[in-house]
Amino acid sequence: MKNTIPRFDGEPCILSPIGKPNSRGGYIRVPTGGGKYKMAHRIACTEAHGRAPWDKPIAGHTCGTPACIRPSHLFWASVKENMAVCRSRQRHMRGEEHHKAKLTWEQVRRIRKEEHVPAEHGRRSNVMALANKYGVSYVTIYAIVKGQTWKED
Numbered sequence: 001m002k003n004t005i006p007r008f009d010g011e012p013c014i015l016s017p018i019g020k021p022n023s024r025g026g027y028i029r030v031p032t033g034g035g036k037y038k039m040a041h042r043i044a045c046t047e048a049h050g051r052a053p054w055d056k057p058i059a060g061h062t063c064g065t066p067a068c069i070r071p072s073h074l075f076w077a078s079v080k081e082n083m084a085v086c087r088s089r090q091r092h093m094r095g096e097e098h099h100k101a102k103l104t105w106e107q108v109r110r111i112r113k114e115e116h117v118p119a120e121h122g123r124r125s126n127v128m129a130l131a132n133k134y135g136v137s138y139v140t141i142y143a144i145v146k147g148q149t150w151k152e153d
């Protein structure tokens with residue numbers, strides 16, 4: 001199956017104005033009568049994209065916000081696609097949390113570009129200079145430029 005996971009468009013999330021978060025995961029439950037509930041994001045996904053295709057039963061979020069009902073953040077996903085999107089999000093989050101939000105993805109990308117700029121005195125690497133510049137350790141920069149942390153998908 002082709003990978004059809006849409007990219008997060010950077011637009012702000014729209015949180016469901018109705019319903020209550022359920023006990024697990026922060027998804028919003030909307031009562032539909034008779035003691036039954038529907039998930040707000042599934043309703044929104046159906047409105048935006050039609051009924052779920054048989055092979056894509058999961059309403060996935062590109063933004064990772066369970067309560068979000070913004071149509072452009074929702075897509076029908078297969079189990080595999082939904083797992084892939086969760087994994088890539090966890091990877092991003094691990095990156096930012098691991099370093100106690102000292103660095104952001106923007107800075108990490110800048111570091112990766114700057115690392116290739118030859119440093120003064122003919123040294124091949126300016127890892128130390130970058131560590132000083134961003135106020136993090138040599139090891140942190142080294143791991144970033146080696147791709148051991150902050151893995152891009």
Ligand SMILES: [Zn+2]
Nearest residue numbers: 013063068073
């Ligand atoms: Zn969203």
